[in-house]
Amino acid sequence: MGAERAAVAELGILIYPGAQMAAVHGLTDLFAVANRIADEHQAAQLPLLRVSHWQVEGDQPPQRVHDSYPQANSALLAVLIPPSIGGFSAGQMSPALAQWLRDQHARGATLGGVCVGSLLLAESGLLDGRSATTHWTSAKAFAERYPKIKLKADTPIVDDGDLITTAGLMAWSELGLRLVDRLLGPSIASSTARFLVVEHSDSASECGSNFAPILSHGDAAILKVQHWLQSTGATEVSLTTMAERAGLEERTFLRRFRAATGLKPTEYCQHLRVGKAREMLEFSNGTIDHIAWTVGYQDPGAFRAIFRKITGLAPSDYRARFGVTPNPKATTF
Template structure:
């Protein structure tokens, strides 16, 4: 049986704890009904003196201080609410423990923004990483040695796992159940808990709100112009002249400020507008294409799929109003 340690801290998102416990316990029940041994012993671990704010009546679960853990096969870091300043500092001792247990052979996994814990421990350096799409830019800035792939739902490298945002992170638990219990067990859990398997992208969940967290006033002015005129045929020479720069210098500064070229930024603004129009379902696709500044369906479909991971019709089936 695998010793799974789920780290509980004050700011933890409850669903990222209870969801994990439900799925792993469900996998144990499946294995036992199949005439096999349960796969997981679940340890809810905390810093010494901290209380666990959950009451599970479950024989699979044990409560323990992480300082007393002698052996961990898998450590899972749940999510916390974005904007909780000081979470990493308050859990510095636990991060050191995670790093030490990893050095002893424990595998480590993060759910959603729990990836900050693994990055702070240096366990994501040089690795592809995913997390909630809303923190992708922040993580890449704070930890330049990681390779952020925020479109992915799951990454798995050398016993280090990261997962996408919010409830999509439970797909990582399904993935781990399949890895340690087999495909049939994972399929059973998928059906019982109504969680789709095999999703590889979370790009269609992203909401593009513009990248304004910088101090370059000329670039902010250019961004505002693009956001207000995206439906028109905008040339980069036109926008660079508004920003009082040469085209070459404008592209360089725009990329440095927003992490996108001006052309990429324009496409993202247009596709975000198209997504909202598709969701409202008030207009047919040809009119949406025209309204968002595209001149042909083929180009629109290509850009839409590249940014969202879905075709326009797939997106409509998922998110359009009835």
């Protein structure tokens, strides 16, 4: 399979005590289906999705116990944490696992937590100062235990670029499709969803994928700035500030940032802000002017122009087409 597809993208699935194995195997099958569809499209330019399972045992770091493409030599592009149906509590997390998650994130991996899986991300400290969601039954305890996290319990999925959390026990399919969308494109993600007969937002195929920053480029100085931009929402940034964060002279920073991400810093920030605005338009009832201000635009007119440039739709049209009424109890099962 995929002999002509030279590039490989490794997606790791974490198996911890109490993890829902249906989600582990479901994600594995979802990525296999996506690979097959990409092959059918003869998409040699797309990466082959390599799926690995990482077993947590006691106080040791996770160990690879399954590999769909063992002959490959690749770093983890993403780590997916499935939900638990066994009453997992945050206190069960070992320091070794927390450090392993932080290390993968620092190397450029996107981390995704499904339902209770978001607790592991919270325990690692990676969600501090960031937005996240979790299962509605855990929302109160989550908010009390992690006051530094901006909890959005009424939002089914919070895609923050490098960190993705979902609220539903069965939301592993949407998390998997988000990654297929990023790596193989929205048409293959939509085809995978149709084959599996699972729901998937049409916004990606009609308006372009949600912003998926390139994080696996290996430039630690630029990755540090990217993580900072994701955590702040890029609402108040300047070239000087970003270059200082990277510890680079401005001209050097500009060159390395574009080489690493494929975008100029201003373009990167625009995509990041519009990505957050898309989420708010889909899952909240705030006014468009308020959303513009929240994501960092003092001029609503400028926000509308940039939003249309990136998505092809005016914000009001985007909401009319893709907005949903938040109802956490209706979206978690």
